[in-house]
Amino acid sequence: MLHVLVFTIAALAVMVAVQVLADRARLPAAVLLTVTGVVYSLLPGPNVELDPEVVLTLVLPPLLYSAALHSSLSAIRENLRSVVSLSVALVLATSLLVGVAVHALVPEVGFAAAVALGAAASPPDPVAALAIGRRAGLPARLITLIEGEGLLNDATALTTFTVAVTAATSGSFSMGDASLRFVVAAAGGLAVGLFVALVVRRVRPLLHDPVLDSSVSLAVPFAAYLLGEELHVSGVLAVVVTGLVVGHDSPRFTSGASRLQATAVWRLVDFLLEGFVFLLIGQQVPTVVEGLDAYSTSEVVRAAVGTLAVVLLLRPAWLVLTQLLPRALHAQLGGGPSDGRRLSGGEVVVMSWAGTRGVISLAAIFTLPLALDDGSPMHERDLLLFCTYLVVLVTLVGQGLSFTALVHAVGLRPDAADLAQLRNQARVASVEAGLARLERVAAEEELAPEAVESIRASLSARLARYRKRLQVLESAEDGELPVSDSYVAALRTRRAVLDAQREELLRWRDAGRLPDASLRVLERELDHEEHTLPRRPSS
Incomplete structure (x- = not known):
């Protein structure tokens, strides 16, 4: 054995x-x-x-x-x-x-x-x-x-x-x-x-x-x-x-x-x-x-x-x-x-x-x-x-x-730009559907205006980001994926912000202010947010 x-x-x-x-x-x-x-x-x-x-x-x-x-x-x-x-x-x-x-x-x-x-x-x-x-x-x-x-x-x-x-x-x-x-x-x-x-x-x-x-x-x-x-x-x-x-x-x-x-x-x-x-x-x-x-x-x-x-x-x-x-x-x-x-x-x-x-x-x-x-x-x-x-x-x-x-x-390569463009078109359609559903739910339910506006602002920001990315992708040539320096910098910054949040949570845990069970819950929230980021500047 x-x-x-x-x-x-x-x-x-x-x-x-x-x-x-x-x-x-x-x-x-x-x-x-x-x-x-x-x-x-x-x-x-x-x-x-x-x-x-x-x-x-x-x-x-x-x-x-x-x-x-x-x-x-x-x-x-x-x-x-x-x-x-x-x-x-x-x-x-x-x-x-x-x-x-x-x-x-x-x-x-x-x-x-x-x-x-x-x-x-x-x-x-x-x-x-x-x-x-x-x-x-x-x-x-x-x-x-x-x-x-x-x-x-x-x-x-x-x-x-x-x-x-x-x-x-x-x-x-x-x-x-x-x-x-x-x-x-x-x-x-x-x-x-x-x-x-x-x-x-x-x-x-x-x-x-x-x-x-x-x-x-x-x-x-x-x-x-x-x-x-x-x-x-x-x-x-x-x-x-x-x-x-x-x-x-x-x-x-x-x-x-x-x-x-x-x-x-x-x-x-x-x-x-x-x-x-x-x-x-x-x-x-x-x-x-x-x-x-x-x-x-x-x-x-x-x-x-x-x-x-x-x-x-x-x-x-x-x-x-x-x-x-x-x-x-x-x-x-x-x-x-x-x-x-x-x-x-x-x-x-x-x-x-x-x-x-x-x-x-x-x-x-x-x-x-x-x-x-x-x-x-x-x-x-x-x-x-x-x-x-x-x-x-x-x-x-x-x-x-x-x-x-x-x-x-033989010169084969994946259709990276076309695929990224399709995904962003789907993202735009998905967010637009979410905004439409938000308006219907807000009209039918008694929701606080602040809550509705917060969700609307979050979805609108994502919609603007996806539409801007689509404009960049439409200019792609020969299937090459255009990646701007600002896009790369933004991804790097978002990861740096998440790292800072994790470090602060660990400081709270080490200082005895945050139980380990709560730390794992909050870490999972940050992990899910990080999971939405592309592994590399692609789509």
Whole structure:
């Protein structure tokens, strides 16, 4: 027990140190953590082997749910054809082509087993892709495509993987039966997700304590996943659908205090689980390599080259093909965003390079059985394990390290000024609605004129500030965000004022004039005020 505790503390210390280093070096923490795990695995001492059941049951559901909560259901729905093209059609094509290539290059690997390898290696990991993409500063429309693809492709890949493994272990395969299983698993996962989301919608208005609301939020992904698996449908898809619907409904059914609490809780969960996942990926080198002695060097090289070639080349080929189709067919097959505009050459290059694989691929391939249904050993298992791990390392480390440079090289940048302008327009509309409601309430209720005037003055000051910011944003050129020296100085001054207020409260506490309980209440008020300030002069 003590060893586990020491190992956990050490892992947490490594995660914190790597995150600090990643922030300073402006490198993806996911890549640095994976490399750290690889280095650790080569050192003498205890190592952690990946348990697929633990990953699929305890790690994957909350990570997918958190990503879905912070995704946009509306944006994914608007880009649904493109998302389906990448998350369903491309995953199926990758699975089958990897199967064909590996079976042709290494005939000793059965076709069904090779398809299982393709299914495990086919889905880009949304956790890694989004962590890297956001740090690289991708435009919002590409983030939406990556989000939608990453959230939905896992269900496609894992369902295909299950069907392929069943065929490989039983020695029989029926296209009709496989297609039926796939449709049932997907439709069932969708239904379970909608059901769990409906239950959450009914329960959350009854929870007035933010702590209770956050507790329920933590339990939801596990409930959705386990219910889906118990009904033999896609638990992964159930989690994703639940997260998308709950995230879309949250503004209507939760209080501001609950949202602030839940945001903090999920940020911590994401940090801990993502750090654990990427460290775990790196530490699998000994497990993956130790079984390769049973194969010739030629077999290993041919299988690895065939898998990597299909995974790395099919994605750009697919994206280019969908852009070259006639406009009508291009729209039907989801060649680009819902506005009908094709992806530019730079966007195709970036989307091609965004296919980083991660722990989902490893968790899937590690579930391969050691023996077939007739009791004979599954000879291909260790080779398939190695090929999948190689794909994960090459895409996660290779593409991850070069992704930001590639984004800058092709000249892509987020539409910062447009996004900031939209947010300020929404702020103006929101404050105007508040002022209108204030006038109606003041007319209907017996309110003191001083109270009404105080609220009106506060809202009017914010309205004037937002309108002034809008005027500045309208003059932005080439999407660059204009930031005036006075704006930066104002933000710095507001933070200095808040610091002075906190210091005075601490002096009162230290002098015995203010109880600690009261100090925490007043500090929370200042913390909420500071939370409304932008982290950097942006929007």
